[in-house]
Amino acid sequence: MKFLLIAGLAESLLNFRGPLIAALQACGLQVHVAAPDLPAGHATRLALEARNLAVHNIPMRRTGTNPVADLQTLWALWRLMRLVQPEMVLGYTIKPVVYGSLAAWLAGVPRRFALVTGLGYAFLGGDQAGQRGPRARLQALVQWLYAVALARVHKVFFQNQDDQALFRQRGMLAANTPSCVVNGSGVDVASFAMVPLPDAALGSPVRFLLIARLLGDKGVREYAQAAARVRAVHPQVQCVLVGWIDSNPNAIGQAELDAWVADGCIKFLGRLADVRPAIADCSVYVLPSYREGTPRTVLEAMAMGRAIITTDVPGCRETVVDGDNGFLVPVKSVDALERAMLQFVNDASLAPRMGLRSRQIAQDKYDVHKVNAVMLREMGIA
Numbered sequence: 001m002k003f004l005l006i007a008g009l010a011e012s013l014l015n016f017r018g019p020l021i022a023a024l025q026a027c028g029l030q031v032h033v034a035a036p037d038l039p040a041g042h043a044t045r046l047a048l049e050a051r052n053l054a055v056h057n058i059p060m061r062r063t064g065t066n067p068v069a070d071l072q073t074l075w076a077l078w079r080l081m082r083l084v085q086p087e088m089v090l091g092y093t094i095k096p097v098v099y100g101s102l103a104a105w106l107a108g109v110p111r112r113f114a115l116v117t118g119l120g121y122a123f124l125g126g127d128q129a130g131q132r133g134p135r136a137r138l139q140a141l142v143q144w145l146y147a148v149a150l151a152r153v154h155k156v157f158f159q160n161q162d163d164q165a166l167f168r169q170r171g172m173l174a175a176n177t178p179s180c181v182v183n184g185s186g187v188d189v190a191s192f193a194m195v196p197l198p199d200a201a202l203g204s205p206v207r208f209l210l211i212a213r214l215l216g217d218k219g220v221r222e223y224a225q226a227a228a229r230v231r232a233v234h235p236q237v238q239c240v241l242v243g244w245i246d247s248n249p250n251a252i253g254q255a256e257l258d259a260w261v262a263d264g265c266i267k268f269l270g271r272l273a274d275v276r277p278a279i280a281d282c283s284v285y286v287l288p289s290y291r292e293g294t295p296r297t298v299l300e301a302m303a304m305g306r307a308i309i310t311t312d313v314p315g316c317r318e319t320v321v322d323g324d325n326g327f328l329v330p331v332k333s334v335d336a337l338e339r340a341m342l343q344f345v346n347d348a349s350l351a352p353r354m355g356l357r358s359r360q361i362a363q364d365k366y367d368v369h370k371v372n373a374v375m376l377r378e379m380g381i382a
Helices: 012-016 020-025 043-049 069-084 094-106 134-150 162-170 219-231 254-263 274-278 296-303 336-347 351-363 370-380
Strands: 002-006 030-035 054-057 086-093 111-116 155-158 179-181 205-215 236-246 268-269 282-289 307-311 326-329
Touching: 002 020, 002 069, 002 094, 012 020, 012 030, 012 043, 020 030, 020 370, 030 069, 030 236, 043 054, 069 094, 069 111, 086 094, 094 111, 094 134, 134 307, 155 370, 162 179, 179 370, 205 219, 205 274, 205 296, 219 236, 219 336, 254 268, 274 296, 282 296, 282 336, 296 307, 296 351, 307 336, 307 351, 326 336, 336 351
Parallel strands: 002 030, 002 086, 030 054, 086 111, 111 155, 155 179, 205 236, 205 282, 236 268, 282 307, 307 326
Antiparallel strands: none
């Protein structure tokens, strides 16, 4: 049997779906993967081909709403499916879900699945109530596209209960379309092994870390503001940022990032191919996001034994038991974020105790093999 997995970002096939791909292959399926920016000789393509995958380069703009470009994506996916003739298709993130599901339906693929990994720019922030600004118009378009596409799949996977409920309430997911909630993308608890806190025996100052695309909706501004306040009182504390400026309309500007670095409130490491050294070098992981599916970076930090500060919003709140393996703070509240960070500065016992609980929760709830087993069972593969 042939299984086609469609992604909007080529690197995510390895970073986020590698264990799922391996599980599909272990079940005897011939796995095909499709994503943009995978020309012949590309490093990611070569890495995928080394895993005995059939790799397909497709035209897809991860961001943007150009209807001509999106129709080209739909057409290319339809042609691909007519050529490959897979028995099963799974798309994840907005455009692979929408256009992959529609193309699979048009091509007559027998079993069609979708994985909603978060809501994205259109559903975060937005315009004031009663207004019809650009983001509100985009949200209406995305809702319609989801409704059309998901009516043509056999099952939809969500990464938290809130997203599932929202899709039902807004008519993006019909009452007769089956759905299933899984514990995020999971994390490989062997690859992200627990490591001691940095220089714990030497009384090292607290080091905070945020890993994210540099978007306002990820809470990056709140993190920078809270970092400035904490370091004004405790200059020995380090606040590290890992990530990159994205093409998203909500992206942080280069000048703003440069100002944070120049002011000394943020230490910026840029984009890292392997985030494990950065996690190992931190004491506490911070993600003040406005909403997530289930944040992969939080799971990775938990698996490595790090306490978590994150927001009490869908997707994030599921990862933290407040006061047990970290703290939940109200979204967009710099004051609450600062208070949570200061608790770790003022009490050296918190980070090791909460970090140990994070590791235990990661093993019990978010082990990638447990998550993938649920997905395979729900798709009728194992």
